[in-house]
Amino acid sequence: MANPYQPIEAQILKTIDETPTIRTFVLKPEQDVPFLAGQFVELTVPGHGEAPFTPSSSHFERETIEVTIMKVGRATTALFGLKAGDSVGIRGPYGQRYPLESFEGKDIYLVGGGVGLAPLRSLFLSLVHEIDKYRRVFLRYGARTPEEIVYKYLIPQWEKLKKVDIDLSVDVGDKSWVRKVGVVTCLMDDIPCDETSSIAVVCGPPVMMKFVTFKLVDAGFKPENIYLSMETNMSCGLGQCGHCRLGPYFTCKDGPVLTWEQIKDIPEPFV
Amino acid sequence: MLDIREGVSSFSILVKLHFLPNSKRDRWLNVLLDQSEVYFPQILESQVHWQRLQAGGLREGDGGPEWGLEHIRASEPIKSFFFSPRERVASFPEKLEPGETGRRILFGVKNCDLLPLKVHEQMFLQGDFKDTFYEARLRNTLFIAADCPEPADTCFCNLVGRRPFAEAEADIVLTVLEDGYLLEPLSDEGEESVRTGGDAIQPATEFQAAKRAEKRRAADSKLAKINPKPWADGLAQRIWDRSGEDGFWGKHAASCVECFGCLMTCPTCYCFLLYDKARAEGMDRSKVWDACYMAAYARVGGGANPRSEFLKRFVNRFQCKFTHFKNAHGFYACSGCGRCYRACMGKIDIRDVLGEV
Structure with a gap:
């Protein structure tokens, strides 16, 4: 039986600066880390700690794993000091995948905020890989400024994909910004899918998740059809250490994505 | 016979x-x-x-x-x-x-x-x-x-x-x-x-x-x-239902000095932290006992903390042992050993809290 706390080695093949504080790391693990969209991995920055991240690449891509990370704490700051050729540790995959089979034939409405688009990208790419299984895929994404939009170079390609509908907003625009200005909920006044059967998937800062969830509920989305990426302090990733408890759930084991139905009765789920 | x-x-x-x-x-x-x-x-x-x-x-x-x-x-x-x-x-x-x-x-x-x-x-x-x-x-x-x-x-x-x-x-x-x-x-x-x-x-x-x-x-x-009086029926649910009653929990938590003795001597507490220490090249990872009363226990990388106030951490301990564990596994994560009370400098008797919920 393997040691569950032991990471394997993953080489950084390439880094891509998405914004001044967000960077994508393309990793090649020494063994396959067979994650499915929704699951996460634990990355070790040797000597600086370990932190959980949901991959941003498609789960159909097995050779490499991409992880898009914002510099916010001790481990991520140290990670930003590494470059192509350096090694990190990786453990996983952990947590629950999206139940994609129950998304089939339906509209999927993705709402992302800031670096929250990273995990949604993994789901988005997995959905468009088999787009014929789904009715349509909508992506609504908000960032603080045009400069802080992640995957700027990819979004124009995504917009050309069949059955895909994308809209963007920024809190504060600039001279070149021609799309909407406002928080991401300003893109949700007219939701172009059947709210009673569609699936919504939300990832972003807690305050954004809270208001997007309320907007989706008001629009008629069923609580069991609203999937939320919950941010808690995940340490072990194994459902053992206790840190990530959210009401009756351990987000590392039962999540990290939980439905609004699961968490709506927990006091203050968004912190 | x-x-x-x-x-x-x-x-x-x-x-x-x-x-x-x-x-x-x-x-x-x-x-x-x-x-x-x-x-x-x-x-x-x-x-x-x-x-x-x-x-x-x-x-x-x-x-x-x-x-x-x-x-x-x-x-x-x-x-x-x-x-x-x-x-x-x-x-x-x-x-x-x-x-x-x-x-x-x-x-x-x-x-x-x-x-x-x-x-x-x-x-x-x-x-x-x-x-x-x-x-x-x-x-x-x-x-x-x-x-x-x-x-x-x-x-x-x-x-x-x-x-x-x-x-x-x-x-x-x-x-x-x-x-x-x-x-x-x-x-x-x-x-x-x-x-x-x-x-x-x-x-x-x-x-x-x-x-x-x-x-x-x-x-x-x-x-x-x-201990002549059993706890009230539905203890697990009662704790959950009263979790927002700061007055009730605050009264019982008032003498706590946050020494964490109760949790460190608790035989059922299982929480741990994985802690990495740098070496000249690479790292060693230790698994160390942790306690949910500690302020940084639930804090996330960006600094947000769902239980930054001690009272929330106090209630969380009761929810963990007597509500969530019971609901998930059918028994309380408490053995009745009394170590928590023995260790407590504030003389908080867990029986007083649970007897009153």
Whole structure:
């Protein structure tokens, strides 16, 4: 039986600066880390700690794993000091995948905020890989400024994909910004899918998740059809250490994505 | 017919009961010592502590160790034997795997200290990922339980549905009698271990079995006098329903000085933190005990903290042990051992809180 706390080695093949504080790391693990969209991995920055991240690449891509990370704490700051050729540790995959089979034939409405688009990208790419299984895929994404939009170079390609509908907003625009200005909920006044059967998937800062969830509920989305990426302090990733408890759930084991139905009765789920 | 144990005839009990006279105790202990490390409860300055038994240190009194088999549980929870306060569990870039584990015998475990093994079984061994360090040590340990004839005022195992003696969950259960020890094997390994005593261990008599029943009844009665009132029905839900009542929880938390003694001595608490330490090249990862009362326990990388106020952490402890664990696994993550109250500098008695919820 393997040691569950032991990471394997993953080489950084390439880094891509998405914004001044967000960077994508393309990793090649020494063994396959067979994650499915929704699951996460634990990355070790040797000597600086370990932190959980949901991959941003498609789960159909097995050779490499991409992880898009914002510099916010001790481990991520140290990670930003590494470059192509350096090694990190990786453990996983952990947590629950999206139940994609129950998304089939339906509209999927993705709402992302800031670096929250990273995990949604993994789901988005997995959905468009088999787009014929789904009715349509909508992506609504908000960032603080045009400069802080992640995957700027990819979004124009995504917009050309069949059955895909994308809209963007920024809190504060600039001279070149021609799309909407406002928080991401300003893109949700007219939701172009059947709210009673569609699936919504939300990832972003807690305050954004809270208001997007309320907007989706008001629009008629069923609580069991609203999937939320919950941010808690995940340490072990194994459902053992206790840190990530959210009401009756351990987000590392039962999540990290939980439905609004699961968490709506927990006091203050968004912190 | 003797009323030894409800639903079990005296004959079937007698078949299983063995007697080890005081005069032959050390003979059996020497056999056990040949096979294993043996740990026993030793009385040191009126407290009981787990000590390793040395082959030369069997003699009691006059310089020998004073055994505490009839005392309440040791000060230290037995989880330290399987899940130590700090342990290296991984390294990088080279990989670390659990090492060989020697065989151990815990001689004289109380029934309240057996329940935490069930809690840790759920947390560390029943999920998708097993704690291989924990498992290796647990599987290599023989548990010899000892009845608890003198419950202390701080004990409340009866409130969590347990009794002051083991009827399962150990390999052997032992009762101290005047002239020796009554032994009841509860597992195949326990049977085997009793057999190693050879002719030092004899079949028990009806009189000895009746003595055990009498001692156990007396212990039950003492506990019932210490804790006469059971907790209210639906305790798990009541805690959850009242979780937002700051006045109620604040009253009970008022004298807490946040020393975390209650959680560090709690035998069921399982929380840990993985902590990486840099080396010249790479790192060593330690697994260290953690406690949900600590301010940074739930803080995330960006600094947000869902339980930054102590009162929320106080309530969370009760929810964890008495609501969520019960709902998930069918029993409280509390053994009634009373260590939390004994350790508490603010004299917060968990029974007062739960009795009032």
